[in-house]
Amino acid sequence: MTSPSHPRDPGTTTDAGVLRDRLTRRPREEFAREVWGRTALLTRRASDFTDLFSARAVDELIARRGLRAPFLRVAKDGATLPEASYTSPAGVGATIADQLDDTLLWREFADGATLVLQALHRTWAPVAGLVRALGAELGHPVQANAYVTPPQNRGFDDHYDVHDVFVLQIEGTKRWLVHRPVHPDPLRDEPWTGRRTAVAEAAQGPPHIDAVLEPGDVLYLPRGWLHAARAQGEVSLHLTLGVHGWTRHALAEHLARAALAALRDDPWARGTLPLGVDDPADEIAAVRERLAEAVAQADPAPLFHRARRRQGRPAPLGPLAQLAAVDALGPDSPVRLRPALEARLDGTRLTTRVGWLDFPQDELPSVARLLDGTVHTAGDLGLPLAARLLRAGVLVPAPGDPPW
Incomplete structure (x- = not known):
């Protein structure tokens, strides 16, 4: 007997979802048919993003979280600055040398540098939630960066990315110049630096989009589309959601x-x-x-799904909350499949981002039911099975996300 295969965790695949409600105001199928991978799209007043990120969040991450250099880049006049120019050890008990130095960063920022907070889907919970939802809806891996640019400054020269992007303007304004590709649909090993001359020449022509993004606006750019941006009369803060599409x-x-x-x-x-x-x-x-x-x-x-699993992480799991759920497990305990687990049931084996498990035939119906992503009771699944899956990090207590 072979149980049904599930290509990815349950996600929003109808017209209602992050794509329509927060990013494009277009039904998912319309976006897929007319825009996705085809053309740039500017959506005015797409959503209010104040729940996702803010200037206060930037200060919190830089000054209080002890982030290390891989989580931040600094760009000035089209070039990336060396990490040593904005990192230092943090004293007794925190002597790692590549921690962000808020004083050095302040000086660079005051001198016109753009701060790029990278991998926010790992460091800021509201952004992580949006990224998980969008990744499930699109079926492609998504990551998030924030760009903080001083007034009248730019971070990078005209260039293209090897992944699609959604630009979410959070605070301030920024003027974007967008040109059509010189190399449509570049692969991941075909960066713009290999076509500097063609990019520079194309950027001198009439832009496809010349627009000032204001808070709430969203700009979608397929991979390969040329772009450059400059802050206007105040600090600009925007999020970039990078969609690393499978080709x-x-x-x-x-x-x-x-x-x-x-x-x-x-x-x-x-x-x-x-x-x-x-x-x-x-x-x-x-x-x-x-x-x-x-x-x-x-x-x-099998190789494709293994690669998909490596491209992302499951939703956060708190060890203490998980232990409490195991200790308190009873027939009425609500549990659910851990989100973003990329779970697939092939035959008697469940493969996930946290490993694989084999099951006897009599447990397969319960395991298959879990893959619908809804809340179940431990008694409905069977207490021994629920306990095993909680200990494996495949199930989590429900409902909702933990407060941490």
Whole structure:
């Protein structure tokens, strides 16, 4: 018996969701059909983002959280500054040298530098919640950065990204100049720096979008679209949600790996070429035929889903809250599948971002029910199964997110 496969955790896949309600004011299917990966889109007054991030949050993260350099970059006049110019040890008990130094950062910021808080989906809970919801809705990994730019300054020269972005203006205003791609749909190993001349030339032409973003506005840019931005008469703060889309090229890579793995088990493919081969045309033709057969039979899905799991993290889990849930577990205890777990049930095995588990046939119906993402009682699932999944970090107490 093979249980149904679930390609990703349950998420919002109808027209109601983050994409429409907070970012584009367009139904999901309309956005997918007319905009996604095709063209830039500016949405005025898309939402109120004051619940997500703020200038006070920037000061909190820089001055009080003990963040280290990987969580922040500093850019000035189109270049990134060395980490040593804004990091230092923090005294007794915190002598790690690459911690953010708020005094040094203040001086750089006052001198016109842009502060880039990176990976906010790991450090700021409201942003993390939005990223999880959007990632589930789009089916692609999402990350979040914040850009804090002093008045009348810019952080980076005209460039393109190798991922799609949603720009959410939080505070202040910023003028954006957007140009069409010089290299549509760049892959992750095709950054703009390999096309500096073409980018610079294209940026001199008439822009596709020339607009000042105000708080609540959202700008969507597919990967490859050129852009540059400058703050206006006050400090500008915006969030960038980067969507690292899976491509057909990535699927082809997984398919090729699966086919090559199969050929390792083929004694003919492992064989040595004949002696004195000067023109390998016949051998190439034979290998091409055997490789085509392997591609036709290969299943890239396991490699693809393994890669998907590595691209993200499950929702936060508090060890103390989890232990309390295990100790207090009873038939009426509400539990649910941990969000963003990327859980799949194939046969008798459940694979997740926190590992895999095998189950006997009589527990499979209960495990399959969990994948709907709704709240269940431990008694409905079976207390031994619920306890096992809580200890594994697959189930979490419900309802809602923990207060921490």
